[in-house]
Amino acid sequence: MSVSTRTARSAVAVAALVAALGFSALAPAGADPIVGNPDVPVGDTAMGSQIAKHEGLAPDRARNLTDPAPTDPQIMASVAGIDVSGHQGNVNWQAQWNAGKRFAYVKATEGTGYKNPYFAQQYNGSYNIGMVRGSYHFALPDRSSGAAQANYFVNNGGGWSKDGKTLPGALDIEYNPYGATCYGLSQQAMVNWILDFSNTYKARTGRYPMIYTSTSWWSTCTGNRGDFSNTNPLWVARYASSVGALPHAWRFYTIWQYSETPIDQNTFNGAYDRLVAMANG
Template identity: 75%
Template sequence: MKSALFTGAAVTLGLLLASIGSAQANAESTGSHQPTPQARQHGIEKAGDAYMGWVQNTTTKSAAPAVMAPAASVEGIDVSSHQGNVNWAGQWSAGKRFAYTKATEGNYYTNPYFAQQYNGSYNVGMIRGAYHFATPNDSSGANQATYFLAHGGGWSRDGRTLPGALDIEYNPYGATCYGLSQASMVAWIRDFLNTYKARTGRDPVIYTNLDWWSQCTGNSTAFNSTNPLWVARYASAPGTLPGGWPFHTIWQYSSTPIDQDRFNGDQSRLVALANG
């Protein structure tokens, strides 16, 4: 009787310790992605909530800047879980002809609205693409590229699917440059890009802005001849481009009433980018 009681107590104690250990592990994982106070001001309440241009959005929610379109351009938008189910017919009627949808973040999050957003834009006739919000402090570039590809970030030469985009910008969960040196950041980005290209044959688009790229990569020029630039600048012009890129491919120029993007070329060039 004493032996059975002892055995039962030991099992109960073991289960309790395992439960505590699991709770501690989950707390540590969640703790590493606690949004900063600044991020919380922009609707980032938990891991996975990050979105393109979240810092720029602080100054442009009240009114969109007056932006003159070039002679040849195509209007588009980018969306994430913050937009929920998107009225794609309405966006088409508003003149939008391409859209990027957030697919993943780090190696821990997938957008629950991805299918509605990614397929919905395609179904109304738009050219669509997927983007990955990078968190370089969590895992390698190769790991996150693989995660992205496994959760909607792939590419096919159908004339309607754009190459995946790497969203590399301010960290909403901590240190601006994710605790990496400039050299380490460049190496991380290269690891992501190389992995994606090896799997798809396409060079991903890089979404960033001049300030972050200068701070965190030393304004690296390593990718300006291979990867299309998607520059973020909420103003009347794209301004000085980061990394020595000779021109931008996409410009995110506003967040009102939804993130607004402009392709630098006509529809035929957008289709050419999709086809590779």
């Protein structure tokens, strides 16, 4: 058999194996293929983008300054902050500081196939300007286990240190940007996945992660099974003038994402010294 014939047959065999495994040859290197839809690789899903899409804001709505400011009396003793992802690119942290922002969360990872290319500028830049900062992970529970994604997160910027300026990592769990709302998981399986992520993160860092979600998604996809309120701080998303009902069992929120204009706007439910206390564990 000639070398060219062996090469051709090897190529066919590899292609067949790729097809049998359900992977797309067109997917970028390092991307996790979608279960049942292998041509769609992991992208950069911004925190809250799917909540905005499913719960009242059009996904292509231009960002502007017309959203109502929150009027909930709880935020009178609060700290203003933002969250960013790769969509924001290099952030002007001095401008955000001048606007009164004192904490920031930065997207680090998604699934086990995406890392924010602007992470260093955003994570270090917010810290260097004086903000208390943390990082978040966008969960894709249909791709791999909670433990696998927690480890990927910690290994790529999601760690924690007791320096008074670093918040515990956050698990962003919301509507699936690539398919079925609840990622094809039963309600109990979803609870188990979140628990797996949470316990693994705790084992790696000594802290439980904050959980970012919306009340509607949580109710639909967990069926209000399980109680994370005694371990995991709540970061709730609701784009309105009041925070409204909280997800199952949480009696109060730690952070409220109340608007996505002109960049995601958040308020910490407490005074600045409480924010620092949370950073210190």
